[in-house]
Amino acid sequence: MASVRPARGVARLTASHGRAYFAFQAVAGAAWWAAVFTMPPIRRATLGGIDAVSMAAFDVPLFVVASVLAACAWRPAVVAAAAWTVLVAAGMAVYATASQAAGWGALLMVASAAGSLAAAALVLTGRLPAERILVGPFAIRVAREATRRVHRARTARQIVGFWGLFLVVAPLAILWIERRWGLDVAFPVPLRVAGGVLLVVASALGAWSGWTMSSRGAGTPLPSATARRLVIAGPYRFVRNPMALAGIAQGAAVGLLIGSWMAVAYALAGSLVWNAAVRPLEEADLEARFGDAFRAYRDRVPCWVPRLRG
Template sequence: MRWGRAYFALQAPAGAAWWIGVAVSPFIRETTLGSLDPLIVAVFDLPLFVLASALAAFAVRAAAWTATVWTLLVAVALAGYAIVTTEAGWGVLVMIAAAGGSVIGLALVVLGRIPTEWIIAGPFAFRPAAVHRPTGHLASTFGQLVLFWGFFLAAVPLLIEMFEDRLGLGIPFGPYATWAGAALLLPASALGIWSAITMALIGQGTPLPAAMASQLVVAGPYRFVRNPMAVAGITQGVAVGLMLSSWLVVGYALIGSVLWNYAVRPLEEADLAARFGEPYRRYQRAVRCWIPRIPEHRREVAAVD
């Protein structure tokens, strides 16, 4: 709860400072509100956002709910307005960030924690894959790659880039950004495919939580980092952002890495420790999550094998 209250304690004066900026600076007013009448917006926003955030800082749960719901509504409404008018693009980004922070702050105030376990509820719950021939796991894995790469590395980045262009949020990239992105994308994709094949053939499973490997995998790229598919996916996202010259797509990939590291990874590692016990814990001690430690870990990983 303490961290949630601290967040709202920061959000309240930040909102007040923004309104002061709107009052004294035409630039801030135009880039964040466009042609909207600031007086009309302020009538609702000051009590429902600034005051509610201040009260939430004192652990008033109703105020935390009010600030969060209002922030989400404003973010959605302002995004719609911005897409139609091409105005207030920076205001949309600010409100999206505030909405995300408010949701996290609300969870901390109400629950005392962030309920990351909801991520793996229902169809996304961790389950070992059904027993199939290796070719069956391989076919499922490549089908998943096509689906997920098509969505997360093509459809979503293109939508973000269109949004960025529509709202005039682009920041110039260097002339070699596209080539740098392509040079980064190729090895990252190769790493992802290598990891997927290893998972399917040795682990007898797929990258999906609902069809996880039924065998502990410490071979192939898993000898060097514990999560090579995550490393590959994040690098691919950054590469696509460079190829599109979109800082928002690069940010999308980096934010995804933070969410995966702090929300999904602890749950996945707890599940692996529960299923594979001490062999996984030895592997966890021997191999880092993100940064390879090649010379020092070979003997320890061989012991896990």
Template structure:
């Protein structure tokens, strides 16, 4: 698929001045094609037959071109759409490389080291966990909802790939951001006060929390984070920030959530299985229990 997409793009570059200018700016297409066609298009095609060396070459070249093109676009404000295309190709190349070399995408690697799932050290009072949780909120929200979105929005403008938003978008975004933040804070408070732990993977709750927002959906903090990211994108009128939130939701749902729920099932057994069967992940549903925590 990558080889076909690369071949199609190069055909469009030579046939359409619009595509050439949007993806390469003032770079000479022939000079770029001399390297990119054999190292990207042809190498991707050869890698499709399981040739490991070709997969390594294609991935390395794609990453180099993506970084170089991003630098060029940031300086010149040209070839912004080319940066996005090569960025997507880099992600695809990395996934393909894992499949060729390992036969799978090693998603479990993300929960190693400081991100490994470990229960928090029990505390005599919940105050310590509450303080730690709010410290985490400040740190993570500041990075994922401010630093990254503002950087992405700046690059979006610099690369000239911005798209128009309706005038009512910012007020709607502010409303969603406030509501989502309230959901995230209430979930964090419930986890730290009732779970004897924090939302951080390395200091997870020691009790299964089924109170507060956890009565309605299994992952209210994740839902809040996704909505917050999308809301910030709408406020900044940045479709790339909205896309960043959507991609984050997909990664969380298909990569992080299965690992997290496997850990919860291992630690809490039948109690978690009953909770999982009774409460949906995304769509709220009423679930009654006699206890606030276990």
């Protein structure tokens, strides 16, 4: 694969962004501890039955103070803050699942752990190791030569497998966690119906995209068997990444349909990861293989918002 450069429209994250995150985390952590000791509802919602004084004895130096020092780019503090945040997130997740208490604390710490790991990578290396996402079945490899029928069959298997995993198994697991942690909210019926309609529309777009890719591109939508030819047909005339757009819309639709705000958030977070980490790698590969043809296509067709005319 060619050397990766940021795709057009994707901001490059640097060490300064990582330091800014740690500064934010330090302020947020200090504010949270102030709320824990002054507002009992916050303490119950985020700590449950955990003793606040004992927790603060470790968390203030290893989370708040370490985040301040990490914001100053002191490397040992970066490692300490990230490691501690991950450890606490894992412990809080286990505690919330077992006790059905402190669900908000577990959720906040899981989010903090993800942010801390990303910020640590930025501060320590100056970049996010996005290429590590595209490994195994996600590694970019050109599809082997085969008949159109074979490519269509492979695409159908991919759709069944990935839709089953990301649109059934993952959302149901998230819904179970959401309820177990006491974070579920009631969704009105019209919102659930809207989710069902969106799911049908997005699934039709996904199926159309997969059929077009396998029929015109001599490959599949999966990076590990990516198309041998540049596809500018079907939905690809209107938007560059219809498969990704369909998948994100499907994930949000499933969340609405089953009444899980966390599943909706999971889909939206996935869109951010895809746009910031995966898209630059895929577009670098396409530019390396198709050159001016891809650059002209990229300049003409938008990434996310479909143009009205093909």
